Amino acid sequence: MGVGMSHLLQAKIEQHYQDIQVSACIGKAELRDYLQNNEVDFIISTVELEKVGIPYITISPLLEAKDKDKLNTFLTEMENHQQAGRKEKVLTQLVRGDLVHLHVDKEHPFQVIEMLGNVLYEKGFVRKDFIHSALLRERKSSTSIGGSIAIPHGSPTMVNRSAIAIALLKEPLDWGNEQVSIVFMLAITTGDPKLNRHAVGQIVGYSETPSFIQSLKESKNVKEFLEKLK
Incomplete structure (x- = not known):
């Protein structure tokens, strides 16, 4: 939907989810190069992606109520996965x-x-x-x-x-x-x-x-x- 709309989504995320640090706001064409040079935990996208190799979620840049619910569920699953990973590493x-x-x-x-x-x-x-x-x-x-x-x-x-x-x-x-x-x-x-x-x-x-x-x-x-x- 264009980088302009993605910046709108970025502003909404930073307003409603202060524990999320947005690394960058980029177009789909720039994604592969960006991931090769930067570490990110997950991607919030306005378009479907293919073979990115890390977790991502697709939501509307308007961040309506249904998008917030979807994002909240995604973030909970991410946190549970990270906690499970930490548990696995405890004895190590x-x-x-x-x-x-x-x-x-x-x-x-x-x-x-x-x-x-x-x-x-x-x-x-x-x-x-x-x-x-x-x-x-x-x-x-x-x-x-x-x-x-x-x-x-x-x-x-x-x-x-x-x-x-x-x-x-x-x-x-x-x-x-x-x-x-x-x-x-x-x-x-x-x-x-x-x-x-x-x-x-x-x-x-x-x-x-x-x-x-x-x-x-x-x-x-x-x-x-x-x-x-x-």
Whole structure:
């Protein structure tokens, strides 16, 4: 409908959607070159587009009520997709190769908790008393969550930097009323409540996928384990 009408749409969007930053207002013929040289999250267009490779929505430059509804739905879906992407990346952010130990041979859950706690302490992620708080927490009730997984954790007030240490056990251990083969020790600071929820949610998702857990158990080295975790 012409760049003039698109500028009208831009003005309306900037007025009604102050959290959207408009990168540019361009014609369809300029789009390919623009995308090659600039990063954008999505496109709001007044004409249909083909093979742009990023999300886009087509609405009227008049931005009537039905267009606002359509745009609101589009933005909600974009936000949900971004949040899902962030959740998927949580464990990748928190797990380092030197925090993962395979073929761990221990006879009791407390020994595994102490070992992983010491790993986190030696790397500077937690204070020494974090280990004691994790053991006390485990004595109160088992942190096994089903699916061969346990998630022991200490007090977040004793965490310097958020991280997760992992033990892949050589043989399953009796952990509460369940058998556990993979232990994720959570050390999340008080300032990261969302990070904690996302991490636990992702691990719970693993526990409900037996084939994936079996795949993790079969990892031959830390690199392979981390690639699967991603």
